[in-house]
Amino acid sequence: MTETSLSAPTLRVDGVCKTFSGHKAVDDVSFSLNAGERVAMLGHNGAGKTTLFKIVLGFLKRDHGDVAVMGAAPGSHDARVGTAYLPESVAFPASLTGKEVLTFYARLKGESPARALPLLERVGLAEAAKRRVGTYSKGMRQRLGLAQALVGRPRLILLDEPTTGLDPISRQTVYELIGEIAGQGTTVLLSSHALTELEARTDRILILSKGRLVADDILSRLRAQAGLPIRLKVWTRPEDLAHVSESLGGGQMNGRSVEFNCNADDKVKALSAISALGNLVEDVDVHAPSLDDVYRYFSSSAGKEA
C-alpha cells in the first residue's frame, strides 16, 4: 500500500501557491489533516480560504506545491469519490422536492437512496421532504446541502461557512452532525467567521492571513503560544473590596468585584491566593483568552511581519 493507506493523512497540502494577476491569494501553504479531525480554517475576507478549498477540490490549478487527497490528485476520480463539499450558498432546482434532490445526489454518488434518505430526518427536514425546494428558507436549503454533502459517507468534507444564516438550533444540529461524522472517521475542514461557536466544537485551528498560514494547532497550544493573559474576576462585598484587591496584589475595583490579569503559568498560584481569602470571596470568574483573542493575536502579528 502507498499513500492511500488509512494511516496516511486524509489531506496533505504542501507548499501550495496561487497567484491571480500578480496577487498572491495562497502563499506557500502547508498542512496535513488526519482521519476524524474537525478543523476550522479562519481568515479575514480575501485571506485565501475559498481559493484553497477550490484547489483541494480540483476546481482550480495551483501554481506551485503539492496536494494529495487520500493520496490521490485533486479532482481525480479517487479524490472526488471520497470528498464532499458544501459551498456557502447552496442552490438546488426549485421545482424538485427535498426528497427528490437527495435521491438525485444519492444516485449520482452511487449510493442507494434508501440509505441516503434518513439524512433528511437527521438535518431536521423530514416533514419538509415532500415540499418543493423553492418553498424552503435559506436555513432549510443549507441543511439540505449538508445532507447532500453527507451522502455516501465521504472521508473528507469541506464546509464553507456552514452555519451562515442558520438559527441557533440549526447551528447546533450542524455541529452535532459534524461531531458524529468525525467520530466515524471523516475529516471535516470548515471555514467560518463565527469564532465563538467554533471554540468548543473543533479540534484544531488553521489561521490564514493574506494567503499565508500563520497558525496551525489546537486552541490551548495557540493560547500558550500567544501568551495572552487570563482575566480573573473576584466577587466580594463592597466593604471588603479594598482588602481583597490589596491581598491579590492590586487590581481594578468595580463596585462588587476585583479584576486582574495573570499569565497561564500563574493561574493555579492566583487561584490559591483567592482561595486563601476564604469567606471574603463570594464568587470567581476565570476568563481564558477566547478564540476571538487568539485569532486577533495571530492575524495582527502576521500583519506586522508583512
Ligand SMILES: Nc1ncnc2c1ncn2[C@@H]1O[C@H](COP(=O)(O)OP(=O)(O)OP(=O)(O)O)[C@@H](O)[C@H]1O
Ligand atoms: N478567480 C479569481 N480571479 C482573481 N482574483 C481572485 C479570484 N478568486 C479569488 N481571488 C482573489 O484571491 C484572494 C483570496 O480570495 P478567497 O475568495 O480565496 O478569500 P476567502 O478567504 O475565501 O474570503 P471570504 O472570507 O471573503 O470568502 C482575494 O484577494 C480575491 O479577490
